[in-house]
Amino acid sequence: MDDILIVFDLDGTLIDTSHDLLDSLNFCLSTIDLEPVEYGQLSVLVGQGAKAMLTRAFDIRSKSVSDSELNDFFELFVSHYGKNMPGKSRAYDGLDEALERLQIDGVRFAICTNKHESLARLLMEKLGMSDQFVALTGGNSFSFRKPDGRHILETIKLANGKPDRTIMIGDSINDIAATKDAGIPSIGVPFGFSDVPIADLKPDGIISHYDELTYQLIIELLNK
Structure with a gap:
């Protein structure tokens, strides 16, 4: 795999x-x-x-x-x-099932967020999801952060991944701009916090629900 x-x-x-x-x-x-x-x-x-x-x-x-x-x-x-964590915060619909499907195909997962690293780690722990991610970096993990592509590249390095076998999923201009800077393909989601339509940011792919996140889609984007 x-x-x-x-x-x-x-x-x-x-x-x-x-x-x-x-x-x-x-x-x-x-x-x-x-x-x-x-x-x-x-x-x-x-x-x-x-x-x-x-x-x-x-x-x-x-x-x-x-x-x-x-x-x-x-x-x-x-x-x-x-x-107050985790409060009302919840994984988006279909995420858990998507992670399970992709893990069967050998896909691994990491998090690259501009949220303060300690808060991001605490949230994932409170939600019982920490073990599913091999690396997590936050907005204060380095001297740079998204939209600087180095934030993604350093996250990949911590995850022992390879840039040419990595894709990023995000909801905002910071995510998509960072992927372009890092040379990493992107998938945009329209259900997040972007103040412009995700399609306007020109990600390489768009999913409207995690049911659409398939191994085949990832392979297609990596091989473009």
Whole structure:
């Protein structure tokens, strides 16, 4: 069997974390009496880690914060988010079955996320999914992160994979841009947090449900 590696993004790709991210974000805003952000605004907030999400939320509410204050809010967010894991976060429909199918064909899995590594690891542990992934890297694992392709390449290295036998699945511009930078084929999913249609980002393939993630599809994309 081919030693194929699939690298997944986490939030909006593997796991629907939307409600818990929003809850922790709005908890932080509530401490300084700012109005909560709405669910429909999440796509423009998520993707570059918690600090960027907080900064964008403050911008939406026309609130300026210093670097020191931002660090304090980040710690508050991490504390609230971690204490409430896994909360409402769940794997997307069909994911578990897809992983089982692909494992039979010898496919291995890794995670490359801009989420803080400790939070990503804790979430996967709380969901009982850690053992299914041979490597996990976060937005603070290196001095670079998606959309820098080196983030994916270093994840592949940690997984003892080969770039020419790796494909990445993601939901946002950071994921697709990083795959192009790394020279890795991509599959986009439309059910995540992107603020533009996934097709506009021009991934190599698109699946609307994990039932569509097949070994045949992966082979076709790797052999393009």
